[in-house]
Amino acid sequence: MANEQTDPTTKHHDEGFPGQEQDQPATTGPMTPQPDHGEDSYVGHGLLEGRRALITGGDSGIGRAVAIAFAREGADVAIAHMPEEEQDAASTVSLVEAAGRRAVAFAGDVRDEAFATSIVEDTVAQLGGLDVVVLNAAYQKDRESLASLPTEEFDRVFRTNLYGLIWSARAAVPHLEAGASIIVTSSVQAFNPSPGLIDYAMTKAAQVAFVKALAGELGEKGIRVNAVAPGPVWTPLIPGTGWDEERLATFGQDAPLGRAGQPAELAGAYVYLASEAATYVSGAVLPVTGGKPL
Template identity: 75%
Template sequence: MAAHEPTDPRNAHPDDDFPAQEQPQPGLTGRTTPTPDHGESDYRGSDRLVGRRTLITGGDSGIGRAVAIAFAREGADVAIAHLPEEQADADSAVELVRDAGRSALSFAGDVRDPEFAASIATRTAEEWGGLDVLVLNAAYQKDREGLETLADDEFDRVFRTNLYGMIYTARAAIPLMQPGASIIVTSSIQAFQPSPGLIDYAMTKAAQVAFVKALAEELGPRGIRVNAVAPGPIWTPLIPATGWDADRLAQFGQDTPLGRAGQPAELAGAYVYLASDAATYVSGAVLPVTGGKGL
């Protein structure tokens, strides 16, 4: 039998031609060129999350969509929360979960709304009798010309989406979770290597790391693990909605040691690991998926 050749990580996803493009927030998959790879064709599960009841915020596209696909193919039931404008992406994500033979839920709303952000946890638990995995992934970012031009409403939107919404949902979810449950936050390399143009976004991502470490200490005695994934440059609809020019898009991800941007599908395994029983002794960790860039 011929040996299986390992994949060269430098060209695992060779299509890195990101042409000039821009779209309003929130970014949509159908308007993103090239279309991000969420693992629709390639992810194969191995029953690592059978029966896990899961909620993913921002699960309609990008990293959240890739996690939803992977979790479903690993045997989890998946609920996703998304903005109303993202309904088409959410519908197709739900279809992919159901195609894997799992139950799916979809909640349209804004996690900046405390009532909505809390309700998605309680509604998921009511539908399935509990909540085993919470992935806090919803996020907003926008390119900034300088701190002196950062408007209050924009600053507020970033913090309320990335931090307030995360807290609202986690606060409602924790009483619904039993020993063995897992909370996973999507942080960012920006928490450790902040870019001036993403200063407010980077601030929230650094705060998320503190949140994860403190909450892991609080919930450890209850048997609930809390971890984060720190992506590097990943091609998602959020990127063309960030406001970068053609040169910045063309160079996106080229400064990594692997020489390219990542695809959402390349992060899914990190979330599966952290949610699974393979990681029963992992809590308070920040797992980098950065193409070789150090934290």
């Protein structure tokens, strides 16, 4: 029986979102509606059988969707998360284990160099090696203006989105063998920055440069480095951004497909980049934006 063809404009929640706000780190529980991480829909085909993956920010949102997909494709999964995200992390671990794969979770903050490094060593120790590194942890906040942007706030953005990424990648490279893959979660903001996300957009653009430069360095070793650039996606980061009710009511509506994406719709891009189907793909930025151009 052929797979049913669906209309992408209406496949998921195709309206705006009700007003809601959380302090960061935000979590899944209070969100309305709940995001779809592929819990009931993702079907694996053994594309990552036997791989060992580390996903930063793997407790919720895109990170959880990737963890579910990787596990159902046959990979063991380690996730890193903030201590405040313990409940979300436990749910992700349960979903990975339900797929019959090993799951471990590490609580801490990637702004801490010791933690961002130790998660790599701990993943290797507990899973027996490391084949895929997904550098996904991120922080963003709505900014009224550059003039009012506090130093401690853009420092938090830079340290989460860039410093943590570099520390974890630097620790991971010596453990990676030919065929391994590093995947960074960048953003459409790297190419079309919003004024209210100026510092976040800067880090996402820097991540693109990181991916292209590191792909050049590691290519001869057979290690691929790529990025996924999501558009507007309904994750805990959104109610944690500080947008008002009007902004949430229109979130994602300006995409050509007319709606925000769901985390489940990103998972396949990460599976592809980590799999044998992408053996000649490195230094690439794969957009999953609902049609928003890079």
